[in-house]
Amino acid sequence: GDSVTQMEGPVTLSEEAFLTINCTYTATGYPSLFWYVQYPGEGLQLLLKATKADDKGSNKGFEATYRKETTSFHLEKGSVQVSDSAVYFCALTTANYGQNFVFGPGTRLSVLP
């Protein structure tokens, strides 16, 4: 079945450091790819998405590019802030699942001042 793999956390960075969270996927169809973020005490929020190969999703300084050849959708940010501390989930959806998501295990990011 379809699956999403993320780098194991937790990830601890200093403020203004460069962030990369790796995400790779396996899908039988042609998936749309997403990054969701969960801030402490809140629900999951859509951070960014890409629906076809080579698309780049971006939001709040975060970026991720849909790489079909490497089945990857790595999340990057050039300069993290303390407020970026959260759990980040990579996810996909395909026609096989209708409207439902397949999520990765999540990566906890802690940014220190």
Place this chain on the structure above:
Amino acid sequence: EAGVTQFPSHSVIEKGQTVTLRCDPISGHDNLYWYRRVMGKEIKFLLHFVKESKQDESGMPNNRFLAERTGGTYSTLKVQPAELEDSGVYFCASSRLDIGTDTQYFGPGTRLTVL
């Protein structure tokens, strides 16, 4: 606009007891989903309502889990009897019918601990 709300935020029960989780979707959202995250692993789909009808319940783990959405508004997820492996965070999400899958709005989750 109020977001998706879930109640309770935390629940601690003993094995064999019954627990009912509630989800109030965003007003006007006909799609309602339940997911859960067990032991810090990936978030897994449980089921999907369209209005009051179950569209897909392929992710429900067993018949100890019963979801309802009477009237097509709020939904409940009952676990009876609860087992240790049911511990985890249960998320609810909702979306409008006329917008694609990328607009699911999630609640904060209910953390269930079964002792």
